[in-house]
């Protein structure tokens with residue numbers, strides 16, 4: 001019998017000390033992609049139903065990685081999981097990345113930027129066993145690596161959150177150049193796409209984040225883009241893009 005594991009811990013709860021608004025990486029991505037979609041998703045809060053089976057593989061691998069980070073033997077769980085989960089897990093475990101010493105796993109953060117908190121949960125923060133470099137890791141088991149990983153919002157926000165929290169992570173002596181962001185993609189083989197960080201890159205990320213948060217917070221109009229950037233968007237029949245670019 002096949003089973004699936006429960007999801008990893010829920011998004012970080014935010015106990016606000018002030019009146020700042022709360023934004024996620026997905027909000028920044030949607031804002032950049034299509035402001036009309038942002039209006040529907042985050043201003044009107046139209047929550048379009050999604051099929052949870054689309055996320056099963058990623059959810060199960062992330063849960064296994066959570067157990068593995070605590071030193072638990074996951075082999076006993078594999079017999080009850082789907083064959084693609086077993087195969088993905090075995091491929092990933094044959095690579096060096098899940099075996100880097102773990103600093104934090106499923107690390108929830110609240111990054112204060114301008115008048116907002118950016119919130120999220122980072123798959124893993126680990127230390128490279130040879131170089132001592134801090135790796136901020138995002139496992140890609142279901143979805144692909146972003147087309148432009150150096151400037152993706154996930155790269156920028158997650159990197160900024162870790163560097164800003166060095167003290168909390170008990171890494172006070174590190175500087176931005178001691179870290180990198182890494183997408184670890186698992187398909188037939190495992191591929192790592194590494195983005196090195198330094199002070200200039202960190203300041204650029206913070207500037208990009210602050211500028212966009214400020215744009216979102218002062219927005220009063222949500223225009224359509226010149227052409228639709230998302231052919232799977234559920235709002236195509238109502239947003240007006242068919243009239244604009246038939």
Ligand code: SF4
Nearest residue numbers: 034037228233236239
């Ligand atoms: S269908 Fe395209 S243009 Fe319309 S809201 Fe969605 S992403 Fe934007």
